[in-house]
Amino acid sequence: MTAPREVDQGGLEAVSTVDRVPSLTGVRAVAALLVVATHAAYTTGKYTHGYAGLLFSRMEMGVPIFFVLSGYLLFGPWVKAVAAGAPWPSVRRYAWHRVRRIMPAYVITVLVAYLIYHFREAGPNPGHGWYGLFRNLTLTQIYTDAYMFSYLHQGLTQMWSLAVEVAFYVALPIMAYLLLVVVCRRRWRPVPLLAGLVGLTLISPAWMVYVHTATHLPDGARLWLPGYLAWFTGGMILTVLAAMGVRCYWFIAAPLAVVCYFIASTPVAGEPTTSPSGLAQAVVKTLFYMAIATLVVAPPALGDQGWYERFLASRPMVWLGEISYEIFLVHLVLMEIAMVEVLHWRVYTGSMPVLFVVTLALSIPAAWLLHRLTRVRS
Structure with missing residues (x-):
């Protein structure tokens, strides 16, 4: 049996021609726009504006949406192989495609x-050195104590999430083996498989308890994969549900996602920061973000054909989704340049919508060019 060849993709998850769903590419566009928006809000000082500031800060929801997509798309080949009795996917091929992408x-x-x-010169830049360059190039910058004061670099502060993504890439074949071989005995047994995924999901709140109570861990441990594994398992659960023929409709998922978003935008999910200082807030934020991101991805992943799916599959959204990864990569460097050189604003001042638009105006052409230079071809 010959696997379909991979084609030029946007986002992080290259999928085969046969399996590709345009609306999921559109979801990547939504995720990238949310990431740019939350950083525009932070840079213009909007995080401190009460409940509105929390609403802006929770637009970091783009990151868990990316993670749910990764879990859904990358776990899919293993699930489909077991469900169809097909050969096990090549781990070597999988690893090469991850690196190449x-x-x-x-x-x-x-x-x-x-x-x-x-x-x-753009303020403190502790990661700007040869060893900082090495740690950032190898995506090992988060595996340290005092990450904020050692390897954090201007224009690259969002890359902690890419380091988590890469850790998931490494762990996924191991998790697939444990779930599908050890738990399911290489047979299509969706109930034990879902139970195993729920067990993996619980690692995230357990890790939150651990890092908030242990004294021997580096502070960078709050940014390690176990704390965010629930966001990936949300997508992995969708993969199993899709193979079971389960359907999810936008008119159910969308209102639930909105309600969860407004709840997560209260102090119950902590202050406007990546890692809340309180244990309860960290756990609540992790689980609510998993729920919201999974609900956003669920309708196109589970076969909905309504207006939501059609909007995500529209040409502009798919085109933006194609370069969403590159937008994610370049937008912070260009946002800082936009603030200083184009808008002439000091940090934590100015209009968030204006900075958002100007940053996109700079980022989209740069992202398109970067995508053209590095895209995966047939």
């Missing part, structure tokens, strides 16, 4: 950022 554009972005900030 993310590293060329990422390496170029990191090198350009280091070059720009070698000549440009």
Whole structure:
């Protein structure tokens, strides 16, 4: 049996021609726009504006949406192989495609950022050194104590999430083996498989308890994969449900996602920061983000054909989704340049919508060019 060849993709998850769903590419566009929006809100000082600030900060929801998509799309080949009694996917091929998809554009972005900030002063930049360059290039910058004061680099602060994504890539074949071979005995047994995925999901709140109570862990441990595994397992659960023929409709998922978003935008999910300082808030935020991101992805992943799916599958959304990964990579460098050189604003001042639009105006052409240079071809 010959697997379909991979084609030019946007986002992080290259999928085969046969399996590709345009609306899921559109979801990547939504995720990228949310990430740019939340950073525009932070840069213009909107996080401190009460409940509105929390609403803006929770637009970081783009990151868990990316993670849910990764869990759904990348776990799919293993689930389909077991469900169809087909050969097990090649781990070597999987690993090569992961490296080929993310590293060329990422390496170029990191090198350009280091070059720009070698000549440009933009405040504290602790990661700007040869060892910081090495740690950022290898996506190992989060595996340290005092990450914020050691390897954080201007224009690359969002890359902690890419380091988590890569850790998931490494762990996925192991998790697939445990779930599908050890638990399911290489047979299609969706109930034990879902139970195993629920067990993996519980690792995230357990990790939150651990990092908030242990004294021997580096502070970077709050950014490690176990704390965000629930977001990936949300997508993995969708993969199993899709193979079972389950359907999810936008008129159910969308209102639930909105309600969860407004709840998560209260202090119950902590202050407007990546990792809330309180244990209860960290657990609530992790689980609500999993629910919201999974609800956003569920309708197109589970076969809905309503207006929501048609909007996500529209040409503009698919086109933006194609370059969503590259937008994610370049937008912070260009946002800082937009603030200082184009808008002439000081940090934590100015209009969030204006900065959002100007940043996109700079980022989209740069992302398109980077995508053209590094895209995966047939």
